[in-house]
Amino acid sequence: MAWFKKTRQPIKADRASRMPEGLWVKCPGCSRVLYKKDLGGTLNVCPRCAHHFRIPATERLGTLLDHGRWTEHFAGLASTDPLQFVDTKPYRDRLAAARQATGLEDAVIIATGRLDGTDVVMAAMEYGFIGGSMGIVVGEKLTRAAELALEQRHPFIVVSCSGGARMMEGALSLMQMAKVSAALARLDRAGVPFISILTDPTTGGVTASFAMLGDLNIAEPRALIGFAGPRVIEQTIRQKLPEGFQRSEFLLERGMLDLIVDRREMKSTLALALRFMGAGAARRPAGNPAAPPPLPH
Amino acid sequence: MPPDTLDFEAPIAVLLREIEDLSKLPSTPERDRAIEDLRTRVESIRIDLYAHLRPWQRVLVARHPARPTVLDYVSHLFADFIEIAGDRRFADDRAIIAGLATYKGEPVLVVGHHKGGGDTAQKIQRNFGYARPEGYRKALRAMKLAEKFGRSVVVFVDTPAAYPGVESEERGIAEAIAYNLREMAALTVPIVVVVHGEGGSGGALGIAVGDRILMHEHAVYSVIPPEGCAAILWRNAERKVEAAEALKLTAPDLLRLGLIDEIVPEPPGGAHADGAAAAALLDEPLERALRDIGALDPDTRAERRYQKFRQMGSVGITGE
Ligand SMILES: [Zn+2]
Numbered sequence: 001m002a003w004f005k006k007t008r009q010p011i012k013a014d015r016a017s018r019m020p021e022g023l024w025v026k027c028p029g030c031s032r033v034l035y036k037k038d039l040g041g042t043l044n045v046c047p048r049c050a051h052h053f054r055i056p057a058t059e060r061l062g063t064l065l066d067h068g069r070w071t072e073h074f075a076g077l078a079s080t081d082p083l084q085f086v087d088t089k090p091y092r093d094r095l096a097a098a099r100q101a102t103g104l105e106d107a108v109i110i111a112t113g114r115l116d117g118t119d120v121v122m123a124a125m126e127y128g129f130i131g132g133s134m135g136i137v138v139g140e141k142l143t144r145a146a147e148l149a150l151e152q153r154h155p156f157i158v159v160s161c162s163g164g165a166r167m168m169e170g171a172l173s174l175m176q177m178a179k180v181s182a183a184l185a186r187l188d189r190a191g192v193p194f195i196s197i198l199t200d201p202t203t204g205g206v207t208a209s210f211a212m213l214g215d216l217n218i219a220e221p222r223a224l225i226g227f228a229g230p231r232v233i234e235q236t237i238r239q240k241l242p243e244g245f246q247r248s249e250f251l252l253e254r255g256m257l258d259l260i261v262d263r264r265e266m267k268s269t270l271a272l273a274l275r276f277m278g279a280g281a282a283r284r285p286a287g288n289p290a291a292p293p294p295l296p297h
Numbered sequence: 298m299p300p301d302t303l304d305f306e307a308p309i310a311v312l313l314r315e316i317e318d319l320s321k322l323p324s325t326p327e328r329d330r331a332i333e334d335l336r337t338r339v340e341s342i343r344i345d346l347y348a349h350l351r352p353w354q355r356v357l358v359a360r361h362p363a364r365p366t367v368l369d370y371v372s373h374l375f376a377d378f379i380e381i382a383g384d385r386r387f388a389d390d391r392a393i394i395a396g397l398a399t400y401k402g403e404p405v406l407v408v409g410h411h412k413g414g415g416d417t418a419q420k421i422q423r424n425f426g427y428a429r430p431e432g433y434r435k436a437l438r439a440m441k442l443a444e445k446f447g448r449s450v451v452v453f454v455d456t457p458a459a460y461p462g463v464e465s466e467e468r469g470i471a472e473a474i475a476y477n478l479r480e481m482a483a484l485t486v487p488i489v490v491v492v493h494g495e496g497g498s499g500g501a502l503g504i505a506v507g508d509r510i511l512m513h514e515h516a517v518y519s520v521i522p523p524e525g526c527a528a529i530l531w532r533n534a535e536r537k538v539e540a541a542e543a544l545k546l547t548a549p550d551l552l553r554l555g556l557i558d559e560i561v562p563e564p565p566g567g568a569h570a571d572g573a574a575a576a577a578l579l580d581e582p583l584e585r586a587l588r589d590i591g592a593l594d595p596d597t598r599a600e601r602r603y604q605k606f607r608q609m610g611s612v613g614i615t616g617e
Pocket of ligand 1: 027028029030031032046047048049050051
């Protein structure tokens with residue numbers, strides 16, 4: 001008696017969109033109901049109030065890299081659950097679910113491509129993968145990406161979107177902060193550009209390592225950016241935090257960000273920054289970072 | 298319970314109470330012998346307990362108010378200590394100390410968190426070891442001073458966490474830690490790190506990048522405090538005992554995972570039972586570390602420090 005049953009299509013592992021399903025979406029910024037197709041044309045920024053919807057890593061790369069094209073690197077790196085961590089459910093199950101939901105092995109995509117004609121190495125974090133948390137695979141991929149950028153003398157750009165270090169890999173996760181920062185020290189000394197883009201949210205061990213180490217630290221508007229989570233701080237001080245605390249605008253005012261850039265202006269802003277940085281860094285003789293680049297012919 | 302005994306030390310506490318009661322009686326050969334017997338039993342139970350500490354028990358030991366502080370180790374092992382203050386930017390953070398000292402006849406720089414020990418006024422003054430941005434900036438300023446004059450750095454780690462307060466965020470706690478991680482990776486002088494108490498997440502790591510990482514037998518080092526982990530993953534902070542087990546935060550765990558280089562033994566009953574003995578046990582590993590690292594030429598040392606952190610995590614990664 002199965003005549004009324006619908007045939008279920010197997011759910012295809014798709015790179016998860018943070019956009020809710022359906023044709024229409026209510027903007028959390030201005031409460032207006034928006035037609036989703038319209039949002040696609042504005043890079044998922046509300047055309048009325050400029051609320052920035054969270055977007056998946058693949059979409060991020062598509063908006064920043066020329067022709068929406070890139071080559072992915074180190075995509076097969078995966079965690080073996082070295083601590084055999086179990087809380088209310090095994091970490092292995094959480095990993096499997098995240099892989100299924102995002103089509104990724106872990107919470108960052110490393111890409112090479114061009115930004116306004118300049119070769120770059122770009123990393124985009126995927127919040128849909130266990131909150132974009134940094135464990136050993138994210139740390140390893142970012143380190144390899146920084147090393148690739150150093151070797152090729154191409155600018156390195158990281159788009160952060162992460163709740164911080166991944167608890168289920170314990171102190172191994174913690175040490176990724178030092179590991180990635182050590183690779184960035186080498187980029188810094190070699191004069192290779194590193195630009196950090198902070199999106200909603202960027203917190204914990206990600207903020208307290210690579211996300212704050214950009215030659216430029218650029219945030220999207222109204223992104224939550226901080227070290228301790230707002231709830232932890234509220235417990236410490238035993239009072240409510242003021243409106244806007246730990247948002248991009250707060251950090252800019254306190255001197256922690258270089259600029260806040262609307263997603264629709266991000267690519268053109270990056271192109272100008274790379275031009276300033278002579279990116280072009282590849283044209284600079286190695287071992288002599290102070291020498292000016294040769295004039296173009 | 299007698300002061301300074303931990304929950305799991307209850308069998309010891311009972312005996313200590315008996316000793317206390319007996320001590321009030323007039324001295325007789327029988328009484329003295331009974332006290333002596335009890336003391337022997339206390340010691341043997343203590344040795345047995347500390348040989349089989351569970352992770353959560355180690356957390357309690359690592360947080361013990363009588364655990365030696367950086368200044369205790371300085372007074373036992375170092376000479377000519379001159380504390381230096383301030384980040385030259387905003388303030389002096391008393392939760393992290395820095396100072397010039399002499400170790401085995403050589404000038405060195407000492408940096409370390411200080412929780413305030415067992416004294417309430419000092420605990421408050423030092424914010425219970427929760428450092429603010431200026432503490433991390435002071436630490437790095439001091440380390441750059443060591444670099445300028447070619448002196449080795451010895452770091453003592455003991456903090457619950459970086460201070461999770463409004464002013465920390467306002468003044469860029471994340472930037473302060475991040476910048477330390479990057480600059481310590483590239484510091485040209487030897488750095489030896491001693492995790493002797495609580496290695497509290499980014500707040501610990503923010504001064505703990507180095508060439509050799511020593512960790513005390515009962516110290517802990519974790520990505521998050523067990524209570525915080527339990528509150529998030531179990532949605533119940535009372536599950537901290539399970540969280541402590543799951544996080545693999547003990548010295549043997551970290552050694553096995555390739556995150557530390559060597560375990561520093563503690564006296565029977567833990568470092569808090571005998572600070573002088575704890576310091577004496579640190580002396581040889583510390584001297585050896587400084588000698589080994591100091592003997593390397595700077596380029597080799599820089600490359601090894603990079604590779605040391607570079608390999609962290611490889612144990613748990615598969616694929617290409
Ligand atoms: Zn809106």
